[in-house]
Amino acid sequence: MASTDAESAEPPGSAAAPADPAPADPDPTLEEPTPRAPKSHPAHPPATPWDVARNVAGWAAAGRKEATARVVPLGQATGQTLARALVALTDLPSFDTSAMDGWAVAGPGPWRLLTGRGHRGILAGQGGDVRLSDGEAVRIATGAPVPPGATAVLRFEHGVVRSHGELYVDRHLTQGQDVRPRGQECREGDELLPAGVVVTPAVVGLAAASGYDELPVLPRPRVEVLVLGDELLREGLPHDGRIRDALGPMLGPWLSALGAEVVATRRLGDTATALRAALEASDADLVLTTGGTAAGPVDHVRPILRLLGAEPLVDGVAVRPGHPMLLARLASGRHLVGLPGNPLAAVAGLLTLAEPLLRALAGRPARRPCRAPLTEDVPGHATSTRLVPVVRTPDGYARPVRFHGPAMLRGLAAADALAVVPPGGPGLDGEAELLALPWEGDR
Numbered sequence: 001m002a003s004t005d006a007e008s009a010e011p012p013g014s015a016a017a018p019a020d021p022a023p024a025d026p027d028p029t030l031e032e033p034t035p036r037a038p039k040s041h042p043a044h045p046p047a048t049p050w051d052v053a054r055n056v057a058g059w060a061a062a063g064r065k066e067a068t069a070r071v072v073p074l075g076q077a078t079g080q081t082l083a084r085a086l087v088a089l090t091d092l093p094s095f096d097t098s099a100m101d102g103w104a105v106a107g108p109g110p111w112r113l114l115t116g117r118g119h120r121g122i123l124a125g126q127g128g129d130v131r132l133s134d135g136e137a138v139r140i141a142t143g144a145p146v147p148p149g150a151t152a153v154l155r156f157e158h159g160v161v162r163s164h165g166e167l168y169v170d171r172h173l174t175q176g177q178d179v180r181p182r183g184q185e186c187r188e189g190d191e192l193l194p195a196g197v198v199v200t201p202a203v204v205g206l207a208a209a210s211g212y213d214e215l216p217v218l219p220r221p222r223v224e225v226l227v228l229g230d231e232l233l234r235e236g237l238p239h240d241g242r243i244r245d246a247l248g249p250m251l252g253p254w255l256s257a258l259g260a261e262v263v264a265t266r267r268l269g270d271t272a273t274a275l276r277a278a279l280e281a282s283d284a285d286l287v288l289t290t291g292g293t294a295a296g297p298v299d300h301v302r303p304i305l306r307l308l309g310a311e312p313l314v315d316g317v318a319v320r321p322g323h324p325m326l327l328a329r330l331a332s333g334r335h336l337v338g339l340p341g342n343p344l345a346a347v348a349g350l351l352t353l354a355e356p357l358l359r360a361l362a363g364r365p366a367r368r369p370c371r372a373p374l375t376e377d378v379p380g381h382a383t384s385t386r387l388v389p390v391v392r393t394p395d396g397y398a399r400p401v402r403f404h405g406p407a408m409l410r411g412l413a414a415a416d417a418l419a420v421v422p423p424g425g426p427g428l429d430g431e432a433e434l435l436a437l438p439w440e441g442d443r
């Protein structure tokens, strides 16, 4: 059965739509490929189970020479991976700090307010030589160093200065109140974050606060994207059977969000020679091809990989959409992920094979599994895992979206995650693992 876009416009579990738009068994990839294929062409191997394929991709880079860390200024570190643990270079706070605007006070009140020369108050950034004795107080600003001898900070709104500079409090003041003691957040030498953490804006802020000017990071894996297909247009409206290239523009930013550096996106014609030349010329850690993974007359990816002596690591995955996806180790030791041309199938390949491989190459830990109950029954495929675009609901459910056919991006563009529906369907608890999309939570 061929999949049609009309069938897949409905939510995956809807009565109006068949459970799965993917072809029924027998798997067409098990059939003889095309009349053009040589007669001796070996039978296609059985598809790898989805979870096994992800594991293989995660381990594919093991044994490669560790990337050498480099030190970059804080401003350039965002999005890269910490090569070493972030260790505090100082206590935080580095001095006893006033948490409020008010008075630093010593002992129980009332207090005698120091107002003379040198006692006009302590501002943030000022050290000073003020020292308080029992019964004395001095004005202090939020963030200023609490002077020696002070036992608490009294907020302005809780105190009143009477005649003769006597300061009274209208409530009980505890020892140490509104003082952030030195080392409250960390001590010099404490591990703030382990190696392998992605440098987010918050990490940059923490690193700056704890004394760093630069950070050691692992280089981003270099990725080259090869978009295959004579029918693809770079601009304007589709015409005369030709369509817009949806994957070239989409994969660059997506790969950046996965921690990669996209060194080039090349559009190649559907010729074996062009593909071979591009593969031979590339020095990227990962080459990502789109299209040409099936068994059509111009689907050159597998034949060229064989010709170049590449080692197939994953050759077809039991997943819908996306089952023709592949992962190979090139003779140079670098890797190639072949994404199917149908756009949602390509995304399935990106998250199944490219994402775990890129994490490993970037030195990032594996994604933390996350599960959610589905709002409706999503029938499983008999033998394949299904990846279904879903929206997260405010009450913690995952709702499958419409327009999830392999050639469609409309559902994905509205989705927060892909739900992983194992062969046979979700378990009795109706929950599914979710693969978060990079923009999850942004709408």
Ligand SMILES: Nc1nc2c(c(=O)[nH]1)N[C@H]1C(S)=C(S)[C@@H](COP(=O)(O)OP(=O)(O)OC[C@H]3O[C@@H](n4cnc5c(N)ncnc54)[C@H](O)[C@@H]3O)O[C@H]1N2
Residues within 6 Å of the ligand: 027, 028, 029, 227, 228, 229, 231, 232, 243, 244, 245, 246, 247, 248, 290, 291, 292, 293, 294, 295, 296, 299, 321, 322, 323, 324, 339, 340, 341, 342, 343, 345, 406
């Ligand atoms: N005999 C069989 N035919 C097909 C099978 C099969 O098992 N046996 N599998 C189908 C499935 S599933 C998929 S997915 C596709 C995979 O095909 P390819 O990877 O070879 O990709 P193409 O044939 O080049 O393209 C498929 C489809 O996607 C469109 N496309 C390609 N690139 C882009 C792009 N950059 N932007 C937008 N759309 C793109 C292309 O025009 C085709 O419509 O094979 C099935 N066939």
Ligand code: MOO
Residues within 6 Å of the ligand: 003, 022, 319, 320, 321, 322, 323, 324, 340, 342, 344, 345, 406, 407
């Ligand atoms: O239907 Mo295909 O599964 O688009 O990869």
